[in-house]
Amino acid sequence: MTATSVKRRQTFAVLLAAVAGPAEAHLVETGFGAFYDGLAHVALTPSDVLVVVALALLAGQGGARTARWTLLALPMAWLAGGALGALQPLEASLPVLTTLTFCTAGALVAFNSKLSAGAVVMLSAIAGLLHGYVTGATLTPGGAGALGVAGSVTAVFCLFAILAAQVTTIGAPWGRIALRVAGSWLSAAGLLMLGWLARGSA
Amino acid sequence: MVLALAPALAGAHEEAGQAAGFLAGLVHPVSGLDHVLAMIAVGLWGAVLGVPAIWVLPVAFPLVMALGGLLGLLGVQVPAVEIGIAVSAIVLGSMVLGAVRPPLWVAALIVAFFAIFHGHAHGRELPEGTSALLYSLGFVIATGLLHAVGILLGVMHRWDLGRRIVRAAGAGVALAGLFFLWRAVS
Numbered sequence: 467m468t469a470t471s472v473k474r475r476q477t478f479a480v481l482l483a484a485v486a487g488p489a490e491a492h493l494v495e496t497g498f499g500a501f502y503d504g505l506a507h508v509a510l511t512p513s514d515v516l517v518v519v520a521l522a523l524l525a526g527q528g529g530a531r532t533a534r535w536t537l538l539a540l541p542m543a544w545l546a547g548g549a550l551g552a553l554q555p556l557e558a559s560l561p562v563l564t565t566l567t568f569c570t571a572g573a574l575v576a577f578n579s580k581l582s583a584g585a586v587v588m589l590s591a592i593a594g595l596l597h598g599y600v601t602g603a604t605l606t607p608g609g610a611g612a613l614g615v616a617g618s619v620t621a622v623f624c625l626f627a628i629l630a631a632q633v634t635t636i637g638a639p640w641g642r643i644a645l646r647v648a649g650s651w652l653s654a655a656g657l658l659m660l661g662w663l664a665r666g667s668a
Numbered sequence: 669m670v671l672a673l674a675p676a677l678a679g680a681h682e683e684a685g686q687a688a689g690f691l692a693g694l695v696h697p698v699s700g701l702d703h704v705l706a707m708i709a710v711g712l713w714g715a716v717l718g719v720p721a722i723w724v725l726p727v728a729f730p731l732v733m734a735l736g737g738l739l740g741l742l743g744v745q746v747p748a749v750e751i752g753i754a755v756s757a758i759v760l761g762s763m764v765l766g767a768v769r770p771p772l773w774v775a776a777l778i779v780a781f782f783a784i785f786h787g788h789a790h791g792r793e794l795p796e797g798t799s800a801l802l803y804s805l806g807f808v809i810a811t812g813l814l815h816a817v818g819i820l821l822g823v824m825h826r827w828d829l830g831r832r833i834v835r836a837a838g839a840g841v842a843l844a845g846l847f848f849l850w851r852a853v854s
Binding site: 512513516565573576643646647649650651653654655656657658659660661662663664665 | 723726727728730731733734735737738739740741742743799800801802804805807808809812
């Protein structure tokens with residue numbers, strides 16, 4: 467490993483540590499094994515569910531092409547982040563960053579931002595890396611490891627696919643409005659959460 | 669067998685307060701009549717104004733309300749919050765009563781201005797031991813559903829009798845606002 471590479475890694479670790487909150491392990495043991503523990507982990511982690519919902523709304527709002535590319539990008543990024551988290555876990559849950567992801571995606575939905583497919587994919591990849599990283603870092607010390615990460619990626623894929631597919635079929639004007647309202651709710655919840663985090667109550 | 673009868677408690681892997689936080693957030697907006705009436709008035713006014721205000725106002729309100737809550741949580745003081753909430757009911761109720769139709773940006777600005785007070789007052793009351801994120805989500809959803817109630821009631825505005833009922837509802841909100849104002853300043 468070169469000196470530059472080591473320096474880059476150190477900088478990345480310092481940046482993550484700067485926005486890190488204490489790690490709170492909340493691995494739920496389903497009794498069906500690590501894969502299902504990973505599945506359940508996503509379902510029981512509100513910020514994970516909210517980011518997938520927000521990104522599904524955003525991608526679906528952008529049309530079938532955007533949704534298809536995001537369906538590929540989000541789980542892949544989640545897997546990459548999960549692997550990184552499993553290999554190099556940081557004792558942190560990065561709550562500010564994982565809140566910013568769904569807060570931003572929700573706001574973009576609320577404002578009907580009409581982002582390009584590339585921009586949505588990019589945002590989804592960043593969100594997937596972050597949430598995947600936290601998932602991997604949480605699951606691995608709990609013993610779920612690679613299978614757990616695979617379970618969480620499967621949950622993300624399924625939830626995103628179902629939601630985004632539904633959203634792309636919405637044609638009625640009231641349906642598009644309902645989407646934007648949902649986006650504003652997600653973003654508003656994220657804003658309040660950022661406040662709780664700043665106050666140290668979350 | 670003996671070992672199975674004396675298992676150790678696994679306490680490290682539980683996430684407490686999730687459901688309680690969501691329910692507390694859902695219930696909180698409904699627990700204060702001032703908030704309830706103002707939220708319904710937003711929906712009523714949106715319905716009176718028609719498209720696109722009928723959805724612009726309910727989209728704008730939660731976002732700005734959350735911004736108000738964020739300011740409160742960051743310790744930024746907003747003066748006369750209780751008075752602002754009371755005045756919001758008076759103004760919004762009066763708008764519905766008079767079926768006032770300002771340009772969309774003016775209506776959005778009025779609603780957004782008052783949303784700051786509601787967010788500042790109500791958005792930062794997290795019950796002990798509950799999930800902050802789910803509390804916030806419940807709080808925002810309940811507020812949005814109150815808007816929806818106002819919009820559904822406001823749909824009656826299409827008919828003559830319904831128009832009178834909606835205006836009467838606006839008058840009721842404004843009167844209640846006057847009472848809240850009197851209570852806030854006394």
